[in-house]
Amino acid sequence: MKGAPKNEELEQLLAAEFGVTEFPADAPPLVDRTRHLELATKLKALGYRLYVTVVATHYLPQAASKAGPEQPEHFEVATALRKPTQGGALAAWRCKLAVGEGIPSLAGLFAGADWQEREQFDLVGVRFDDHPDLRRLMMPDDWEGHPLRKDYAIDTACTPWR
Numbered sequence: 001m002k003g004a005p006k007n008e009e010l011e012q013l014l015a016a017e018f019g020v021t022e023f024p025a026d027a028p029p030l031v032d033r034t035r036h037l038e039l040a041t042k043l044k045a046l047g048y049r050l051y052v053t054v055v056a057t058h059y060l061p062q063a064a065s066k067a068g069p070e071q072p073e074h075f076e077v078a079t080a081l082r083k084p085t086q087g088g089a090l091a092a093w094r095c096k097l098a099v100g101e102g103i104p105s106l107a108g109l110f111a112g113a114d115w116q117e118r119e120q121f122d123l124v125g126v127r128f129d130d131h132p133d134l135r136r137l138m139m140p141d142d143w144e145g146h147p148l149r150k151d152y153a154i155d156t157a158c159t160p161w162r
Helices: 008-018 033-045 113-124
Strands: 050-059 074-082 090-098 102-104 127-129
Touching (some): 008 033
Antiparallel strands (some): 050 074
């Protein structure tokens, strides 16, 4: 999503109806997690019918530095939708979640969200509220933890996959 072409339609919608004022050049804009489903619903009505991706990222706490202010441990969930037209526009946004917070599932709007949300739940640990079948997708049911979190021990023992 980094380097995606500017989407003026999305920026106008976010500014007018969602109070978004910052549109970073190197990342999708931040939208309040409580309005995630509302935004996706409005975009679908505008013709963004293809669910492209959802990507969750875990951030460890950071002390204040020259690079920026203090940041508590949190997650960011980036979502992208596309219009199915030639040169179809891409609408991408991010939501920031505190540890323990969930984000509304888009599986009820887009069939393609089902397994992608399950993957992010399984590997990163983000909870998608009201998902119809939120359970592990890639790791065994008895696996402890979420292997793509930044605090997951890289030397965790695991048996070979066969």
